[in-house]
Amino acid sequence: AHAPGVVRAGTLVVAPPRDTNEIDRFAARTSGHARVDEGQIAALEPDLAGRFRKGLFFAGEGHVDPRAAMRALVESLREAGVELRFGADGSALGPEAGVVVDCRGFAARPDLPELRGVRGEMIRVRISEVRLTRPVRFLHPRIPLYVVPRRDGEYMIGATMIESADKGAVTVRSALEMLGAAYALHPAFGEAEILEMSADVRPAYPDNEPRIVERVGRIFVNGFYRHGFLLAPAFAKRAATLAFERAEDRVAI
Ligand SMILES: Cc1cc2nc3c(=O)[nH]c(=O)nc-3n(C[C@H](O)[C@H](O)[C@H](O)COP(=O)(O)OP(=O)(O)OC[C@H]3O[C@@H](n4cnc5c(N)ncnc54)[C@H](O)[C@@H]3O)c2cc1C
Known part of the structure; x- marks a missing residue:
């Protein structure tokens, strides 16, 4: 859609x-x-x-076509007022950054050794x-x-x-x-x-199934194996629901 x-x-x-x-x-x-x-x-x-x-x-x-889809998604996010910064290293972001959703793919392996x-x-x-x-x-x-x-x-x-x-x-x-x-x-x-x-x-992951896991204060969305494009919409929805819950928890604290 x-x-x-x-x-x-x-x-x-x-x-x-x-x-x-x-x-x-x-x-x-x-x-x-x-x-x-x-x-x-x-x-x-x-x-x-x-x-x-x-x-x-x-x-x-x-x-x-994944590349065309990514370009269009970036454009529509920008139009919606979302700030996107490319080339920034997110690996060291701590809790002060707010809710962190980590989707670094294989680069997240130091935090997800089972990948x-x-x-x-x-x-x-x-x-x-x-x-x-x-x-x-x-x-x-x-x-x-x-x-x-x-x-x-x-x-x-x-x-x-x-x-x-x-x-x-x-x-x-x-x-x-x-x-x-x-x-x-x-x-x-x-x-x-x-x-x-x-x-x-x-x-x-060992079973080739993607997962959303919370670890070291972050929400990791990873393990998409051969199906990252196919499964992205469903997992983005789940990750967003969890991220908004965590944002509310932070406000409550
Ligand atoms: C040849 C090939 C064919 C494929 N065909 C299909 C297909 O037909 N259908 C399908 O659904 N899937 C397909 N896939 C799989 C799909 O590409 C992956 O499942 C998907 O790319 C995984 O998405 P991801 O966002 O989790 O990770 P990635 O695509 O690996 O993205 C990770 C991102 O994190 C960024 N990053 C890394 N480190 C940092 C850091 N420290 N700070 C900030 N950002 C960082 C990277 O630059 C990258 O942009 C294919 C994959 C390959 C290689």
């Missing part, structure tokens, strides 16, 4: 012809999908016509010869990947999952796997321009 550009067109899941049993495995572990055959896949994504025999369609899913880092890499490409209208998840026994359409022929190919807190540049192996998956989805991706390759560290 607050971010522009949310597209609600569902997502499609396909697998290479020799790995179609991966579709059954994925179907058994998820809900909200319908099985689709070659003709239905072609109707949903004409550019994939004749390429995949079986798939799953999750009609209720959507997608968003671990899960490295994720992605590649952004541009190609006008392929037109996909929704994210396509490409199942592969070793490395399941997805391709998300953005504006103006751009696609985001992601994302690796590596048990490591190393934020270093994308490795050759990961680039090969991600680009190979895009090429297997549609060979025209072979002609795409590479716009960006980048890596980051996802903060995760």
